[in-house]
Amino acid sequence: MRLALHAEWTKLRTQPGTAALLIGAVVLTVGLSTGVAAASSTSSASDPAKLALTGIYLGQIAVASLSVLVMGGEYSTGMIRTTLGAIPRRWTVLAAKATLVAGAAAAAGVVAVLGSLLAGALILPGHGFTVAHGYPPLSPSDGAVLRAAVGSVLYLALIALLSLGVATAVRDSAAAVGVVLALLFLFPIVASVVSDPHWQRHLQQIAPMTAGLAVQATTGLRSLPIGPWAGLGVLAAWAAGWLLTGGLLLRLRDA
Amino acid sequence: MSATITPYRSQVQAQAARAGFPQLLRAEWTKFRTVRGWMVGLVVAALALVGVGVLSALGSHRSCGGPNGSITCPSVPVGPEGGMVTDRFYFVHQSLAGDGSITARITGLSGKEPWSKAGVIVKNGTGQGSAYAAVLATAGHGVRMQYDFTHDTAGLSGAVSAGSPRWLRLTRSGDTVTGYDSSDGSNWTLIGTAHLAGLPSTVQIGMFATSPDAVQTTSSSFGSSSTTGGPTLATATFDQVGLQGGTSGAVWKGDEVGGAQGGPVVGSGGPGAAGSGATGGNGSPTSEGFQQDQATGAFSIRGSGDIAPSVGGPLGDGQAVERSLVGTFAGLVVVIVLGTLFITAEYRRGLIRTTLTASQGRGRVLAAKAVVAAAVSFVTGVVAAAVALPLCMHILKANGNALYPIGLLTEVRLVVGTGALLAVAAVLALAVGTILRRGAGAVTVVIAMIVLPYILATASVLPAGPSEWLLRLTPAAGFAIQQSLKAFSQVAGVYTPTNGFFPLSPWAGFAVMCGWAAVALAVAGYLLRRRDV
Known part of the structure; x- marks a missing residue:
């Protein structure tokens, strides 16, 4: 396993685009968060922590791309045959890749989340989110804000794992990215069209993005379709399911 | 002559000339259809x-919630032009046979909504959705002439008060109803003329008051902004009411148009009733009804609802x-x-080198690919939308939903637009x-x-x-081509994309998306020519 990790780390490190995508994830996240915070007003939003972390919507796309390329890239170049020739235990290869992409996503996530919260803490008080108006300051010492911050980092790591699982199953980068983004984006769009409140709630409960991002909520937890940690659990289940599917297919199929 | 000098070269040119754009298209189409995964992909897309x-x-x-649990929803009234409408107001009226006119001075209108309104109206009976023309004062938009729900013309501006009253007049002549307003009762201004096709000889003429539901938008958790509205009440006072033509005398009748079925119809009052303001309604200021002051002949009318097209959204x-x-x-x-x-x-497999060697002009290769990609996506989208639209409309109706009726042209635009959306995206x-x-x-x-x-939006x-x-x-503007609802300025609706209203008109939004595709295609063509493969 250590050797597999080392090999995968070398590949990840030297693969063109890794650094760009990780930096991209951070820049996109902080950029969108800052923009949204600058355009915000207390009349349109009530949850400053969630508002300050809006950039995750954009950042997750870069993380998903990176993760898909880690597996899909090997299939497009034929590198996968070398990899599996060197390390025949396929679950080990997948586990090594999973560890690394989750770690990389979490590392980028920590920077992105801290940057977003910092931007939010600097900008939001100027838009009415002050203690005087009943909004506590955005500080990680606040339990709910800490949960939103840690949850967002974990969310990115889980998105990376989900994407890796999809890419392993699909074996084509472009198609895999399509599947991942469809999984993330289609549920909320369909949920917004369904008029039956029960169906809407259920769709929001099983949707990987909607449920997973419930962890960002710090106010109005009662009205959420799913609790913060339970929501992240739903995303974890999606990621585990796809990793398992991908792993089994990797084990059963020829490369 | 030149052919004899360079026979070999001319031969090549002749061959190259044969490989024109149609051949290029055929080559690209062959490449597309022979990849089984891509054809399967088209089926999956549909x-x-x-x-x-x-x-x-x-x-x-x-x-719909009723007193004993959920009940079958009442059907939505349909206006003379075929669209769904809201038609609820308090109507103080009498019959008018043949031509005639009504003149009234409105001295006060209390209604909190900007489109709370009251005025004079000529209507084909008291049924919901029947043809009408009205000149009315509003709480926030001045005097208007409105007819058949969708038409709205502005008259005098400014709010109504005892200090600055408004005179309103409607004249009916055959199918034609003409509206006038005046600030002093002697200088009249024509606002507009309505042609109400098929208006019968006998119509109802009188005064009305109504006030639409309050709209309040609150943002909530991801995915929806909920809107709560409640009924509101407007009270209007009229005096100096004058009728001309074949009316039924001085007896006024009060009706709650579109009121709760089976409920007590709020009373009919008249000048013959004893005392001032003893008739009409149950006396409570929070319910619909009307009173007439015996001494001055002034009317006070309380109404709730709206006379307007029905728009989408939570309300x-x-x-x-x-x-x-x-x-x-x-x-x-x-x-x-x-x-x-x-x-x-092609880049991954290296086929791009063969492709570019085999054809003259890299821009033409890209153009051929674009045509093929657009064509297959368009056909897929049109076929799928032509199935999905009627099928889903059938299911929605079977589930008790009322769908806003659309014309054939709009239906065609939705189906073709879906195909075009997929084509431009491809x-x-x-x-x-x-x-x-x-x-x-x-x-x-x-x-x-x-x-x-x-x-995000x-x-x-x-x-x-x-x-x-x-x-x-952004290219997301292109989804505007799928909108079928029309926003009406005379209705304070929730005009958000979630409810089917886009900031751009259907074709303008689609043009924005096409613009993005065109710019991207131009950059791609430039880079394809400049770069090695």
């Missing part, structure tokens, strides 16, 4: 478009038909992947794929350009202003 729509339709039930009675096409997003993702792979697969994906030469990157970029702005994470700009400037 099935996804239909399937997601059917699923969402199955999950949309309409039920609306119906659903927009384009909800049937929500599967477009699923089809779009598949088509984007296919459009990207159509070029990036071309955009092809162009970005040519620029980036990487499948995963291109798919990510294109989906982030088209789908993500729509989600509709998920109530952004304030209204930036949300609207996202749907004006």
Whole structure:
């Protein structure tokens, strides 16, 4: 396993685009968060922590791309045959890749989340989110804000794992990215069209993005379709399911 | 002569000339159709478009709460022009046989909503949805002349008060009803003329008051902004009411048009009733009704509801038909992947070198690919939408939903527009794929350009202003082509994209998306010519 990790780390490190995508994830996240915070007003939003972390919507796309390329890239170049020739235990290869992409996503996530919260803490008080108006300051010492911050980092790591699982199953980068983004984006769009409140709630409960991002909520937890940690659990289940599917297919199929 | 000098070269040129654009198109089409995964992909795109729509339709039930649990919803009234309407107001009226006119001075209007309104009206009976023409004062938009629900013309501006009253007049002559207003009762200004086709000889003429439901938007958790509204009441005072023509004398009748069925009809009053203001309603100021002051002849009318087209949204009675096409997003993702792979697969396999060697002009290769990608996506989208739209409309209706009726032209635009949306998305994906030469990157970029702005704009994470700009400037503006509802300035509706209203008109929004595709295609063509492969 250590050797597999080392090999995968070398590949990840030297693969063109890794650094760009990780930096991209951070820049996109902080950029969108800052923009949204600058355009915000207390009349349109009530949850400053969630508002300050809006950039995750954009950042997750870069993380998903990176993760898909880690597996899909090997299939497009034929590198996968070398990899599996060197390390025949396929679950080990997948586990090594999973560890690394989750770690990389979490590392980028920590920077992105801290940057977003910092931007939010600097900008939001100027838009009415002050203690005087009943909004506590955005500080990680606040339990709910800490949960939103840690949850967002974990969310990115889980998105990376989900994407890796999809890419392993699909074996084509472009198609895999399509599947991942469809999984993330289609549920909320369909949920917004369904008029039956029960169906809407259920769709929001099983949707990987909607449920997973419930962890960002710090106010109005009662009205959420799913609790913060339970929501992240739903995303974890999606990621585990796809990793398992991908792993089994990797084990059963020829490369 | 030149042919004899360089016979060999001319031969090559003749051959090259034969490999024209049609041959290029045929080559690209052959490449597309012989990859089994791509043809399967087209089928998947069509099935996804239909399937997601059917699923969402199955999950949309309409039920109305009654005193004993949910009941069958009452049918939504339909106006003379075929659209769904709201037609609830308090009507103080009498019959008018043949031509005639009504003049009244309105001295006060208390209603908190900007479109609380009261005035004089000529209407074909007291049934909901019947033809009418009215001159009315509003709480926030001055005097208006409105007829047959959708038409609205502005008259005098400013609010009504005892200090600045408004004189309103309607004259009926055959099918034609003409509206006038005046600030002093002697100098009259023509506001407009309404032709109410098929207006019978005997109509109801009188005064009315009404006030629409309050609209209050609150942002909530991801995905929806809930709107709560409650009924409001407007009270209007009229005096110096004058009738001309074949009316039934001085006996006024009060009716709650569109009122609760089976409920007590709020009383009919008249000048013959004893005392001042003893008739009409139950005396409570919170209910609809009317009173007439015996001494001055002044009327006080309280009404609730609206006389206006019904618009979508949480307060609306119906659903927009384009909800049937929500599967477009699923089809779009598949088509984007296919459009990207159509070029990036050539880079990955090295086929691009053969392709570019075999044909003259790299720009023409790209153009041929764009035509093929657009054509197959268009056909897929049109076929899928032509199935999904009627199928989902059927399911939605079976589930008790009232759908806003659309004309045949709109229906055609929705179906063709869905195909066009997929076609332009495929071309955009092809162009970005040519620029980036990487499948995963291109798919990510294109989906982030088209789908993500729509989600950010509709998920109530952004304030209204930036949300609207996202749907004006990004390729997501193209979804406007699927909108079927019309916004009416005389209704304070919730005109958000979630409810089917886009900041741009259908074709303008689509043009924005086409602009993006054109720019991307131009950049792709430039880079394809400049770069080695």
